[in-house]
Amino acid sequence: MDKxxxxxxxxxxxxxxxxxxxxxxxxDAFPIETAASADEADRQIxxxxxxxxRVGLVLCDHVMPGRNGVDFLIELRKRPELELTRKVxxxxxxxxxxxxxxxxxxxxxxxxxxxxxxxxLLAVARDELTDYVIDAGVDPxxxxxYLDKGRLAEHVHRQNRxxxxx
Amino acid sequence: xxxxxxxxxxxxxxxxxxxGGRSGRAAAVxxxxxxxxxxxxxxxxxxxxxxxxxxxxxxxxxGRIYCLLEGSVTQYKxxxxxxxxxxxxxxxxxxxxxxxYCTGNPNYTDAVATxxxxxxxxxxxxxxxxxxxxxxLYERLQALIxxxxxxxxxxxxxxxxxxxxxxxxxxxxxxxxxxTVRELEDTRLxxxxxxxxxxxxxxxxxxAHEINNPAAAVLRSVDYLCDAFxxxxxxxxxxxxxxxxxxxxxxxxxxxxxxxxxxxxxxDRLVAEYSHVPRSLLRRLAGLPSEVxxxxxxxxxxxxxxxxxxxxxxxxxxxxxxxSERIQNLVxxxxxxxxxxxxxxxxxxxxxxxxxxLLILRGALKRFEVELDLPDxxxxxxxxxxxxxxxxxxxxxxxxxxxxxGRLSVRCGTIGExxxxxxxxxxGPGVPEELRQxxxxxxxxxxxxxxxxxxxxxxxxxxxxxxxxxxxxRLEDSAEGAVFVVELPVAD
Numbered sequence: 001m002d003k004x005x006x007x008x009x010x011x012x013x014x015x016x017x018x019x020x021x022x023x024x025x026x027x028d029a030f031p032i033e034t035a036a037s038a039d040e041a042d043r044q045i046x047x048x049x050x051x052x053x054r055v056g057l058v059l060c061d062h063v064m065p066g067r068n069g070v071d072f073l074i075e076l077r078k079r080p081e082l083e084l085t086r087k088v089x090x091x092x093x094x095x096x097x098x099x100x101x102x103x104x105x106x107x108x109x110x111x112x113x114x115x116x117x118x119x120x121l122l123a124v125a126r127d128e129l130t131d132y133v134i135d136a137g138v139d140p141x142x143x144x145x146y147l148d149k150g151r152l153a154e155h156v157h158r159q160n161r162x163x164x165x166x
Numbered sequence: 167x168x169x170x171x172x173x174x175x176x177x178x179x180x181x182x183x184x185x186g187g188r189s190g191r192a193a194a195v196x197x198x199x200x201x202x203x204x205x206x207x208x209x210x211x212x213x214x215x216x217x218x219x220x221x222x223x224x225x226x227x228x229g230r231i232y233c234l235l236e237g238s239v240t241q242y243k244x245x246x247x248x249x250x251x252x253x254x255x256x257x258x259x260x261x262x263x264x265x266x267y268c269t270g271n272p273n274y275t276d277a278v279a280t281x282x283x284x285x286x287x288x289x290x291x292x293x294x295x296x297x298x299x300x301x302x303l304y305e306r307l308q309a310l311i312x313x314x315x316x317x318x319x320x321x322x323x324x325x326x327x328x329x330x331x332x333x334x335x336x337x338x339x340x341x342x343x344x345x346t347v348r349e350l351e352d353t354r355l356x357x358x359x360x361x362x363x364x365x366x367x368x369x370x371x372x373x374a375h376e377i378n379n380p381a382a383a384v385l386r387s388v389d390y391l392c393d394a395f396x397x398x399x400x401x402x403x404x405x406x407x408x409x410x411x412x413x414x415x416x417x418x419x420x421x422x423x424x425x426x427x428x429x430x431x432x433x434d435r436l437v438a439e440y441s442h443v444p445r446s447l448l449r450r451l452a453g454l455p456s457e458v459x460x461x462x463x464x465x466x467x468x469x470x471x472x473x474x475x476x477x478x479x480x481x482x483x484x485x486x487x488x489x490s491e492r493i494q495n496l497v498x499x500x501x502x503x504x505x506x507x508x509x510x511x512x513x514x515x516x517x518x519x520x521x522x523x524l525l526i527l528r529g530a531l532k533r534f535e536v537e538l539d540l541p542d543x544x545x546x547x548x549x550x551x552x553x554x555x556x557x558x559x560x561x562x563x564x565x566x567x568x569x570x571x572g573r574l575s576v577r578c579g580t581i582g583e584x585x586x587x588x589x590x591x592x593x594g595p596g597v598p599e600e601l602r603q604x605x606x607x608x609x610x611x612x613x614x615x616x617x618x619x620x621x622x623x624x625x626x627x628x629x630x631x632x633x634x635x636x637x638x639x640r641l642e643d644s645a646e647g648a649v650f651v652v653e654l655p656v657a658d
Binding site: 017028035040063067068 | 425426427430444445449450488529532533570571
């Protein structure tokens with residue numbers, strides 16, 4: 001079965017380390033990739049697709065050397081294979097303008113302010129991945145343990161009904 | 167008109183010439199008085215009026231004209247706004263009520279005796295009949311009236327000229343006032359800005375102090391925690407185990423975190439080798455240097471569970487240590503940066519302030535390539551807090567101009583033996599020709615929302631600060647971007 005990846009992008013290795021630690025309990029179902037810049041993140045996305053896997057969630061810092069997070073996410077939108085990918089921006093100092101840009105043009109689905117609490121970040125990631133699994137039509141059974149059981153069960157139930165209906 | 171004693175000419179009349187005007191008029195008045203007194207039917211025509219008496223009331227229809235023989239009369243006209251304005255003073259030889267006589271309209275003004283007045287008073291009919299009954303008197307009066315009207319016309323022309331002169335003076339005064347108001351407004355803005363910066367400085371200094379204490383406490387606790395942990399490790403039973411645990415601890419506390427590419431490589435290798443081990447655990451193990459990893463053959467579960475936390479405890483303590491050192495560093499720089507301006511006059515190594523500023527603006531500078539060329543330069547005298555304000559303005563403006571990417575370069579050097587320079591260059595769009603003169607004006611800003619440093623005063627104030635230090639701040643021509651140069655005199 002192809003795997004659904006989580007991609008974390010931040011130029012500070014300490015932050016990257018704490019994101020991966022906070023999301024560790026998801027990693028056994030959703031492998032995590034890390035990147036220290038937008039360019040490296042692009043290469044990681046290519047690699048994931050080359051292996052026949054997919055990216056379900058991108059978590060990205062805003063202020064980074066080189067391309068910033070919002071610009072990176074805006075460009076991601078141009079890739080059709082990432083259409084359903086959930087995008088989360090986190091940052092300590094985005095201004096109002098950046099936020100508006102992020103929502104209007106980069107299609108981010110969630111905004112996390114630094115510093116975050118582990119359980120909050122985990123909840124956001126869980127929620128976003130649940131959406132991804134439902135939207136992408138992936139068989140949810142393997143992910144029940146990690147994601148929002150209630151929503152996934154409801155989704156399965158509805159699908160079954162549709163099938164029997166036909 | 168019949169010829170009298172003198173022949174009137176258009177330019178110089180007998181009674182009101184430039185030279186003998188007064189005496190000519192006095193003679194004419196004396197003639198009028200004499201001729202009137204000589205006529206029995208005009209015996210009552212010479213009348214006296216006390217001070218303040220009304221000879222005419224505006225709008226009234228008395229049907230009389232006066233020829234003043236002695237004293238003076240002020241004429242008042244009520245303006246559109248209801249104000250009673252003195253418009254003319256009539257003296258001996260002048261007429262009152264002429265306008266009404268000529269036009270038949272009601273009296274045009276009030277006429278009030280300014281002092282005791284003696285006048286020849288004639289109703290319109292009597293005055294009209296004088297032509298026949300007393301031609302010499304009629305002629306004298308006609309001449310006086312003509313002179314009077316001529317005089318009034320001159321007076322009107324003069325008044326117009328006077329009004330023009332007064333208007334010009336007023337206009338000039340108004341311009342001066344406008345300039346003063348603008349200057350006051352500038353001063354007010356600058357003062358407000360300085361006050362704001364001073365408050366900000368105090369706030370930052372206070373905040374820095376407040377942060378410093380907990381940061382120091384964190385750092386000290388890390389030291390104690392390290393000691394305590396090492397003590398616990400030393401208590402472990404078995405010399406080999408103790409040594410191994412010690413190596414995990416050391417590599418955690420001293421770990422040099424590998425970059426993302428190396429980590430990925432390690433993780434991929436581990437994933438390939440230990441496909442049965444959960445990836446989240448392998449990621450943690452990927453942080454270990456290979457010689458330490460090899461101390462856990464086959465990643466035996468027991469050993470991993472015992473030793474990995476030791477490594478991670480060290481790693482996390484290291485992170486706390488490095489991070490709180492970073493906070494302390496920032497605090498130290500903030501304190502220096504926000505040093506209150508009261509210190510005033512000190513010798514300053516400009517490069518210190520520049521470095522502090524770069525550190526404070528680290529977040530904003532992340533997007534750009536920063537090129538520094540700061541060789542040894544002589545010290546200058548001045549106020550480091552204020553100079554920091556200048557560096558902040560120049561560097562912050564450069565960042566704003568470049569948007570999302572570009573190269574900021576800050577250089578310093580000497581010009582001869584007496585001056586040093588600091589040059590801040592960016593790769594933004596530069597300053598358009600038409601704005602080059604205006605950028606140093608107060609309230610000039612290219613920022614759409616002026617919510618960053620506030621008032622568009624940055625360059626104006628920076629220029630003032632540099633001028634106060636005996637230096638110069640200017641914009642230099644350049645092919646690309648903007649180049650701002652600060653020149654300052656070297657300290658004696």
